[in-house]
Amino acid sequence: MSLIIDVLTGGVRGGTSILYAALGETVSQRSGVINLGTEGGMLGGALTAYIIAAETGNPWLGVLGGGIVGAALALVHALLVLWRGANQFASGLMVLFLALGLTSLFGASYVGRTITPFTTWAIPVLSDIPVLGPVLFDQDPLVYLSYLAVPAAWFVLFRTRAGLLLRTAGERSDALTVHGADVRVVRTWAVGAGGFLAGVGGAHLSIAYTNTWFENMVAGRGFIAVALVILAAWGPVKVMAGAYLFGAALALGPALQARGIPVNQFLLHVIPFVLTLVVLAALGRRSSNAAPAELQRVFENGAPAT
Amino acid sequence: MARFTIRTGATALAVAAVVGLAGCSSPVAAENASSSDGAPGTGGTAIGFIMVGPRDDYGYNQAVYEASQILADEHPDLEILTAENVPEDDSAVTTMEQMIDRGAKIIFATSYGHLDAAQQVAEDHPDVVVVQQGNTIAGDILPNSGTYFGTVYEPMYLAGIAAGAATESGKLGYVYAFPIPQTIANINAFERGAQTVNPGVETITVSTSSWCDPAAQREAANSLLSQGVDVITQHQDCTKTVIDATEAAGAHTVGYHADASELAPEGWLTGAVWDWAPLYSDIVATILDGKFTGSEFNANYRVGYKTGTNPFVLAGYGPSVSAETQAAIEDAQAFLATDAGSPFVGPVLDQDGAVKVADGVTPDYAEIDAMDYFVQGVVGDLAN
Structure with a gap:
């Protein structure tokens, strides 16, 4: 039982940074723009949050700053692909390498700096519930915030006029003109908002989860987030489940090893990726059928019609 | 110059700047070359260092970088070229050859996985000495190559004594990346040091499959702490995450690479820290004298407490280490400095x-370097 609780707790804790980034990527892709620079947005968010937390002692300001830098990096991508007609894949990767270089340069002097991080805060009463209590309600504030962000993203996407415009941009951009909206403006907002969430995901990694800045510390989680969006068929709630599943797969190895259960480390560390591949393969056609129509054109041409 | 193989734009700038400086001094190269007696490694204008990570990682690569800068002070006529984030593959060859083009006749390849590239460069450039840090050359050794390393397991053995005395649960934790021989020897020595003061103690190992992945390290530390482990040490290139998680949980830290007592004011015990400068100085002096070939460095050279230039030293003690424990550690260090001294004096049993290792036998450095088993008391599975 303690093994299950440890793996699930680790899954939520370790999956939260991926959840934020994947939620942001969902918003972006729903509008018809794929952002492979998510990894870079997370790096920018992670470093910015760390610097602000180190300099001001206030982790909340760090999260805000991390989100803003994540949004700024995503807007570079939006500028290139929406307003300059660049290929979305090339532009996204360019943003990633830009962020990797800049964060390595500006982060060097913050390696090893101490900060005031977020700490876990057990919610009274709820944290006493067996199993679910420790797993869901003995976490840090950014985890709790993500519990609100997921339904909020769903509500905005599917129950508001802004969400309708955003999804229309992703499905039938020509229909947007009927509403008197500019598809490029709508998509720019969506990409920027997605970048903000990626930055918050990075902030969780640096100032709530590891309390460390180190170059390239996101270590591929941004790409996992992009894959997860497709896996979860562009739905916020499925994205949440996928992020926790991935986090749990990452937590399984250490939990088994700490109990002295003999496992091959190389096998263990490939499990999360094999798992993702298997689910992708199983859902393959169903997933791609759920893709926003304009996004499918990105895969064919590198850019949707505008 | 942009062809130096590096991973990020930031380091590209740094490397380009260093190489640019070296380029300015090329007239000196001609002068030195004419006065050289032709021995490998002599007559150059530069010394090259390739590192697998960034020079400011508060760990392995920073220790290399700092010692390389001390060489710069000792040899003002030689440029010190450093390349960060050099992968452990063929691209390391390119990086080293570009250093040679810039006047380097001495190259330090400082990561375990740089050995193949170092060997290839040594073979292609008989006038250049390429020494490699941490790995072991199997078979014949070229007249212009060698490996060197300290015995980091010696201070880890001493730190194990502090850990064994500190633990209340009898469970120590070890976070590591990959089961390379150096790591295995560290883990085994740590456990055996702890056993000298706490016979039933266990060392539980968790691997992260990465030299630096803070999120994986956090999960590793959490899983150990949840199992009642109350002393944690590690073999990772970036160390802050594990120390931070350990301190936050009120457990004890044994450091690795650097004195991190500032990060763990309550729980710090001690640790193994680096000081490469004396050994680098000796190696460079021998090469510049034209005496490298046939010297002790033209081999798989290992130093320990016996020879006095061990690049690994014990860090300062934390507040909870008692005078009695410190005395036990001093006695153990004196023992390691004797001819028969080793953390692995037999009997050594595997899991x-x-x-x-048979009763009473002291294994040599080569045997310890080749360890492929965990000793009794270590909990974990070696992925063979």
Whole structure:
């Protein structure tokens, strides 16, 4: 039982940074723009949050700053692909390498700096519930915030006029003109908002989860987030489940090893990726059928019609 | 110059700047070359260092970088070229050859996985000495190559004594990346040091499959702490995450690479820290004298407490280490400095109870370097 609780707790804790980034990527892709620079947005968010937390002692300001830098990096991508007609894949990767270089340069002097991080805060009463209590309600504030962000993203996407415009941009951009909206403006907002969430995901990694800045510390989680969006068929709630599943797969190895259960480390560390591949393969056609129509054109041409 | 193989734009700038400086001094190269007696490694204008990570990682690569800068002070006529984030593959060859083009006749390839590239460069450039840090050359050794390393397991053995005395649960934790021989020897020595003061103590190992992945390290530390482990040490290139998680949980830290007592004011015990400068100085002096070939460095050279230039030293003690424990550690260090001294004086049993070192036998450095088993008391599975 303690093994299950440890793996699930680790899954939520370790999956939260991926959840934020994947939620942001969902918003972006729903509008018809794929952002492979998510990894870079997370790096920018992670470093910015760390610097602000180190300099001001206030982790909340760090999260805000991390989100803003994540949004700024995503807007570079939006500028290139929406307003300059660049290929979305090339532009996204360019943003990633830009962020990797800049964060390595500006982060060097913050390696090893101490900060005031977020700490876990057990919610009274709820944290006493067996199993679910420790797993869901003995976490840090950014985890709790993500519990609100997921339904909020769903509500905005599917129950508001802004969400309708955003999804229309992703499905039938020509229909947007009927509403008197500019598809490029709508998509720019969506990409920027997605970048903000990626930055918050990075902030969780640096100032709530590891309390460390180190170059390239996101270590591929941004790409996992992009894959997860497709896996979860562009739905916020499925994205949440996928992020926790991935986090749990990452937590399984250490939990088994700490109990002295003999496992091959190389096998263990490939499990999360094999798992993702298997689910992708199983859902393959169903997933791609759920893709926003304009996004499918990105895969064919590198850019949707505008 | 942009062809230096590096991973990020930031380091590209740094490397380009260093190489640019070296380029300015090329007239000196001609002068030195004419006065050289032709021995490998002499007559150059530069010394090259390739590092697998960034120079400011508060760990392995920073220790290399700092010692390389001390060489710069000792040899003002030689440029010190450093390349960060050099992968452990063929691109390391390119990086080293570009250093040679810039006047380097001495190259330090400082990561375990740089050995193949170092060997290839040594073979292609008989006038250049390429020494490699941490790995072992199997078979014949070229007249212009060698490996060197300290015995980091010696201070880890001493730190194990502090850990064994500190633990209340009898469970120590070890976070590591990959089961390379150096790591295995560290883990085994740590456990055996702890056993000298706490016979039933266990060392539980968790691997992260990465030299630096803070999120994986956090999960590793959490899983150990949840199992009652109350002393944690590690073999990772970036160390802050594990120390931070350990301190926050009120457990004890044994450091690795650097004195991190500032990060763990309550729980710090001690640790193994680096000081490469004396050994680098000796190697460079021998090469510049034209005496490298046939010297002790033209081999798989290992130093320990016996020879006095061990690049690994014990860090300062934390507040909870008692005078009694400190005395036990001093006695153990004196023992390691004797001819028969070693953390692995037999009997050494593996996890299955098989005798690996017979009763009373002191294994040599080569045998310890080749360890491929965990000793009794270590909990974990070696992925073979």
